[in-house]
Amino acid sequence: MNTSTSAEIFFIISSVGFVCLWILVAICLVYAIRSLKTLSRIMKKFEHDMDSINETAEDIISDIRESFVFRFIFGKKRKSKRESH
Numbered sequence: 345m346n347t348s349t350s351a352e353i354f355f356i357i358s359s360v361g362f363v364c365l366w367i368l369v370a371i372c373l374v375y376a377i378r379s380l381k382t383l384s385r386i387m388k389k390f391e392h393d394m395d396s397i398n399e400t401a402e403d404i405i406s407d408i409r410e411s412f413v414f415r416f417i418f419g420k421k422r423k424s425k426r427e428s429h
Contacts, residue, residue, distance in 0.1 A: 408414055
């Protein structure tokens with residue numbers, strides 16, 4: 345086997361390996377992009393649910409503060425002198 349034949353065989357093998365490597369990289373990128381899109385959708389749903397929970401918690405707290413038992417135990421909220429001016 346002479347030098348030029350060895351170089352041609354090495355070039356063909358390295359070219360095929362390079363193409364296979366980039367195909368694997370492309371497949372990994374596609375899966376990564378799909379995973380990031382899914383994660384983004386999950387985060388949007390999570391943010392929406394957190395906003396809903398926040399509103400519900402605020403409603404519950406205001407109902408508790410307006411209840412008779414809470415006002416009886418802790419008294420009415422007094423306005424400070426700064427608020428009345």
